[in-house]
Amino acid sequence: MKWIYNEYEFDNRVNNLSWTISGKYNEDIDILEKDYSSKDVSLYFAIISGARRKYVDWDMVKKYLVNRINHGYDKETILNLVQITLNNIVESKVIQDRPGVEDIRQKAYKDIVSNFNKIYENEILEKVKYAFILESMGKHPALSGLNRRIVNDIKDININYNMLEVLKGIDEIYLNYFEKIINKSENNIDINYKNSKEIDFDTFSNFMYEELYSEEEEKLVENEINEISSSMLVESIGEINKANLKNSSNRVIYVDEETSNKIYEKIEYYYGKAFLSKSEIKKIETKNCRNVHEGCRVHFTDGVLRSECKNIFQVKYVTRQKENNISKYRDNIKIHKRNINKLKESLLRILIQESSKSRVYSDCGNICANRAWRASRSNNNKIFYKDIDNEKGRYVIDILLDASGSQSRNQAMVATQAYIIATALTLVGIPNRVIGFSSFLDYTILRRFKDYNDEVKKSENIFEYFCAGNNRDGLAIKSVCENLISRDEENKILIVLSDGKPNDIKIGKDTQRSIRGEMSYRGNIAIKDTANEVRRARQRGILVLGVFTGKENELEAERLIYGNDFIYTKNIDRFSDIVSMYLKKIIIN
Template sequence: MKWVYGNYEFENRISNLSWTVAGDYNDDIQISKNEYSSKDIALYFATMAGGRHKYIDWILVKRYLLSRAKMGYDIDVISDLLHITLDRLVEEKIIKERPGIEDIRLSAYKDILSGFSKIHNEEILQKIKYFLVLERMGKHPTIDGLSRRIVNKINEINLNENIVEILRGIDEIYINYFNDTSNKYDNENYENERIINSNIDFDTFSDFMYEELYDNEYSKTIENQISEISSSMLIESLGEVDIKGSKHSSNNVLYVDEETLNKIYKKIEHYYGKSYIGDLELKKIESKCCRGVHEGCRVHFTDGVLRSECSNIAQIKYATRQKENNTRKFRENIKIYKRNILKLKETLLRILIEENEKSRVYCDSGTIYANRAWRATRSNNNKIFYKDIENEKGRYVIDILLDSSGSQTRNQANVAIQAYIISTALTKAGIPNRVMGFSSLMDYTILKRFRDYEDKITNNENIFEYFCAGNNRDGLAIKSICEGLLEREEENKILIVLSDGRPNDIKIGKDRERSIRGEMSYKGMIGAKDTASEVRKARQKGIMVLGVFTGKEIDLEVEKIIYGKDFIYTKDIQRFSDVVSMYLKKIIRN
């Protein structure tokens, strides 16, 4: 969790607040990595993070979710019910201990709601979340009868009971109001389970606590759900963020004084490492790419703080820690990942060998084929010559572009691992490839190079430096990357983009009368259409572009707008390498 203005003293304060509330300075508290522009939001979340750590047994909650996934429950629904109830539990206990937190909560809620351009309350649980938030703010919103009954049942759960009793109450609400949604699972399993669902004996809840549950197919999904519940506020999922109307900005513009702005420009290398592109070349790229909606933007190409000149000790320590975390995750299942690399490499090599084989065609002229010479006078088939036709498909070069914005934080290690698998397999198969990450800070789009085309295979370890922070200006990132890709001499150029389909960036303004970047916000349909335009332009120039979508189903339409038919939706980021493998096989063979 970061304070958007980079006030390290304040960041330390909110971290200490989390530990104080939790009552444990030795343990690692899972907190949000979002950047908050409101101090009240940051302070309130810090208290909630500490409270979640203190009052909730997350291992027990995880085991409960695993058991319910195995029984055919709709995980999204039961997770939302858990989020609502556990959020209420933590809030009530914290406010009872520290009454002043209630005022901070009110201010935080106001700041967040004022920043939404749209409230998502089409689904019943989203509607209930919105109702509960408004109710906590002292308002009296109206709500339909069914939603009111569910809210009453949630409020009837005795939060002074132990966690198992609270889970029993959540289970009853699910069974009574949401059980029909379970039919999206296989019918046989559903029919068997619904018979027992109506009479669950929680005295035998320990039956669901065996460690073997961690190995089933739902485990990875449950990890993500737990992370979402334990590291986000209930209110954060209610709408689309739009800084417009907030006290900090207008029309998605962040206003800062000129002195602060100049410091940002001068310090970009301090935070991200020195650029590997010279000033003259950089200006050429910016003059080509930073136009239209990107007017006034800048791009920064870097190898990161660990492999380029950087004096920021704190940032170096942070990047080192993230790399160690990603590497550790890889080593936990290193045998599986190495098999995946070998399998992908052999598949690519086999296809490339097949496609590079010469095709022999018999004809009336060319090189004589001795075994057919007898036909010249004794047969009407005079094709006694042959020509060997070379493969004209040409060579391949591949760019992998990874969304490194804050929205990908929970997939961080998995993205790094899958990118490593693909890049290593491509390198071993002799296909030049480059791996880049993109995010944005203020009006800079940061393009971090993990691996370049001609790097040795040992340099692939740099991919584990991948970490997520900031916003994302997808269109500018794609446009800038394509400039380098087009300079390659290979005939077949491929760009693979992994993102959540939600371009979102802020503008910088010196004052409210004049902004540096023009008047176009980069979010919603503006961001989507710009990104779609850059994808089409890249394809027109001969680059094959594939989008790999890892976001929520609600954003699928936006992804279709951006990538057309050439995108793949995967709920499991660990299938990223499999998805890309299938795409590459299709491209090479066709």
């Protein structure tokens, strides 16, 4: 595999470092583990990539994470805890074995941190990450009592423990510090693992033997695991200064043709066969995959349950997730049915009112027989009438759901709210389509749960909604609008539900090709691109509403993207109410 330096001797040195540390001479350093900002950073990445292979049982880590997330652990919190702990263990062990590595780390960290224009330390674990990095650089950060206790407890996990003992330590830290915080701040979320503090640690390793979590199913958290296993902790504490990287290919990942083809073969295996022909997809990609999306691909699918898919484990997983979503819906089925009827009746009243005709009397038009006597006996000669048609035209609605990994804890709620809206709209007679979007490497996956002319029964397909991967919002919006704009209805509406800023990586086939794409799809680049696509859609006559359910510190980015037609809610259960109010406003005005 080629990468940015493209120097044989240096590339060979990097691989040799990784081989020497790991002791595994049959594996090249992974493409995601090569850094692009400086040679010092690249050397340290090579060392750490070898150390990860030597010291971490990633198979066990994957099984643990899938098990805990399935039992209600907050995904973001447990992933961050695992990242911080394993990073500390890997770095400590490799420095213990090879003291000279510490000097290389100092240079690498200095180069990385110097490129940041913003350091993230707004939340507990972000401050903990920052503390570990500063202490590694020989500095002494000031910490609150809680943060210091967490840092100390992580350091107390013996670096010479086996991986099962390390995961046990992570579990105890999560339960001691974060379970109450999460339950208190997110009391609307159903935590299944209610008795988690009473875990019998003698049977802690049971997750390794549960058939429910097979090797194939573990791939569903592959993107998050890869983030942990192929990057350093220091990368996640800040935002890169774009000005410092004008001549860098940072986060543009180059792979050879063979690897590229393997990636593309896996898409249908994990997400189901495309419902568009290759020629139709090629046409869409040629038109939409330009500039920042150069070299990207799109995959339109009905999902693994309603299209051809040979991955039986993925089929089982989605079936189970669908059953879980439906089960959560049925827990409050009376309330949800009442909300469907309420939304349906409200929309019907408005549509009937807006489609009624108003009669205006005038001095020309159709004669009104009971006013004819006025012709010669009154100065009011308005004996004719005209019926003014108040019809504002028909409506068509697209609902675009962020299905990236960050939404995983809201899966059942998002599916339920989308089902309520789609069912009510269909009963009223408004054509609507529901699509989930996420990214897998350089593919933007668009999963169609319901199409415009589907009957009400097919709204149940929305319960197939599950979350994984990243989100390339600009390309998703652009691709969806192509079909929406071609509809005959006069009033076209796009509603986008998202819980975070756009975030994706960039793939290039090799360094010799002309790849015009920007670094990674994140930060200002992603925000600007998504905002441009929203404005372009509005210029083409599509009404776009953004519904944001993420963190308050990302609100400004959402405002930049969606402008005035933007709603922030902390409670995903209000999604259908928000959409209802918006639709009423649109129809009336």
